[in-house]
Amino acid sequence: MKLLITGGAGFIGSNFVLYMAKNYPDYQLINVDALTYAGNLENLRSVEQHPNYRFVKADIADRAAMEPLLADGVDIVVNFAAESHVDRSILEPEIFVRTNIMGTQTLLDLAKKYNISKFVQVSTDEVYGTLGDTGLFTEETPLAANSPYSASKAGADLLVRAYHETFGLNVNITRCSNNYGPYQFPEKLIPLMIQNALNDKPLPVYGDGLNVRDWLYVEDHCSAIDLVLHKGRSGEVYNVGGRNERNNLQVVRTILAELGKPESLITYVTDRLGHDRRYAIDADKIRNELGWQPKYDYENGIKETVRWYLEHSEWMEQILSGAYQDYFKTQYGDR
Numbered sequence: 001m002k003l004l005i006t007g008g009a010g011f012i013g014s015n016f017v018l019y020m021a022k023n024y025p026d027y028q029l030i031n032v033d034a035l036t037y038a039g040n041l042e043n044l045r046s047v048e049q050h051p052n053y054r055f056v057k058a059d060i061a062d063r064a065a066m067e068p069l070l071a072d073g074v075d076i077v078v079n080f081a082a083e084s085h086v087d088r089s090i091l092e093p094e095i096f097v098r099t100n101i102m103g104t105q106t107l108l109d110l111a112k113k114y115n116i117s118k119f120v121q122v123s124t125d126e127v128y129g130t131l132g133d134t135g136l137f138t139e140e141t142p143l144a145a146n147s148p149y150s151a152s153k154a155g156a157d158l159l160v161r162a163y164h165e166t167f168g169l170n171v172n173i174t175r176c177s178n179n180y181g182p183y184q185f186p187e188k189l190i191p192l193m194i195q196n197a198l199n200d201k202p203l204p205v206y207g208d209g210l211n212v213r214d215w216l217y218v219e220d221h222c223s224a225i226d227l228v229l230h231k232g233r234s235g236e237v238y239n240v241g242g243r244n245e246r247n248n249l250q251v252v253r254t255i256l257a258e259l260g261k262p263e264s265l266i267t268y269v270t271d272r273l274g275h276d277r278r279y280a281i282d283a284d285k286i287r288n289e290l291g292w293q294p295k296y297d298y299e300n301g302i303k304e305t306v307r308w309y310l311e312h313s314e315w316m317e318q319i320l321s322g323a324y325q326d327y328f329k330t331q332y333g334d335r
């Protein structure tokens with residue numbers, strides 16, 4: 001089996017490459033990543049020497065670069081590559097359209113041309129928009145994206161669907177809730193708060209801090225994609241989530257308690273524009289149809305994650321480069 005994994009140097013993609021190399025050592029894994037600010041080959045040091053692993057630096061929207069890779073007999077494409085951060089999409093939407101929509105279309109077109117057996121699109125629960133105080137997103141919830149990021153992911157999902165309906169391409173779409181765990185870029189809530197707390201810097205909580213996210217440990221997302229790529233029914237969407245709804249203040253307080261830091265570090269800042277209030281996932285379909293079961297409960301997962309960042313301070317130092325500092329200043333000012 002030969003897998004073309006795009007975005008495999010990012011947070012979830014690199015966890016997925018490590019997961020597949022460990023669980024399917026006979027599979028050939030081609031990791032294609034453009035190495036944007038979010039791509040980090042350090043995440044993949046332990047598989048670099050793996051005989052069935054290969055890295056290729058390329059942009060998924062660059063057809064000329066992608067064509068030889070797909071022409072070379074790939075079985076399955078797993079598309080993680082994306083611009084993934086909502087706040088960046090508010091500052092600079094265009095690149096989200098280029099990578100997330102145009103990039104996905106380029107891959108779909110090549111998958112069709114070279115008769116790829118399956119195309120797995122790694123999507124997000126954010127395509128469904130926002131929930132009120134009650135209810136869950138199911139696969140039948142209408143798409144109602146609210147940010148340029150989620151709109152670009154919803155656009156990609158519709159293209160994936162269209163290639164199935166129009167050309168009969170064997171596709172699956174996964175829509176997962178918020179992931180946390182090792183190797184997450186420190187622009188996202190959990191690693192950002194860990195990093196700031198460790199340095200006794202203010203923890204910037206948007207709005208009233210009561211927005212709810214449904215947290216899933218990244219390895220549980222990887223095991224869901226593993227099942228979908230092997231057993232998912234053609235054309236189907238699968239939601240993925242562990243029913244771990246927490247508001248942002250709860251998450252931040254847990255991190256502070258784990259690190260033994262004071263709650264006085266919490267600083268309320270201007271709310272994110274168009275900030276979705278609540279996400280919560282109904283994952284009954286993947287549980288019942290494919291037998292998926294998350295392994296990590298949130299309380300242990302978050303503790304392990306805090307420990308991981310404490311034990312990998314060099315990984316964090318390497319990331320906190322000039323480019324990161326520039327972004328941080330644009331987003332939060334001189335705090």
Ligand code: NAD
Nearest residue numbers: 007009010011012034035036038039059060081082084179
């Ligand atoms: P990330 O930002 O950490 O990683 C994205 C990776 O894609 C990086 O390695 C980057 O270099 C690469 N990339 C960006 N543009 C590219 C291009 N044009 N060509 C090739 N590579 C490119 O993102 P992540 O959090 O790991 O998310 C991965 C995927 O999972 C995304 O599609 C995202 O929408 C989806 N997702 C994320 C979450 C989450 O909580 N992080 C939850 C559900 C779904």
Ligand code: DAU
Nearest residue numbers: 084085086124125126177178187188189204205206211248
């Ligand atoms: O739901 C899945 C999505 O989860 C993925 O599709 C996205 O790629 C991923 O980035 C994530 O999106 P969120 O916007 O939910 O994640 P983020 O970590 O940016 O923010 C989580 C919550 O924390 C959100 O309500 C905004 C809030 N927040 C975030 C940051 C960075 C703050 O209060 N302060 C912050 O500094």
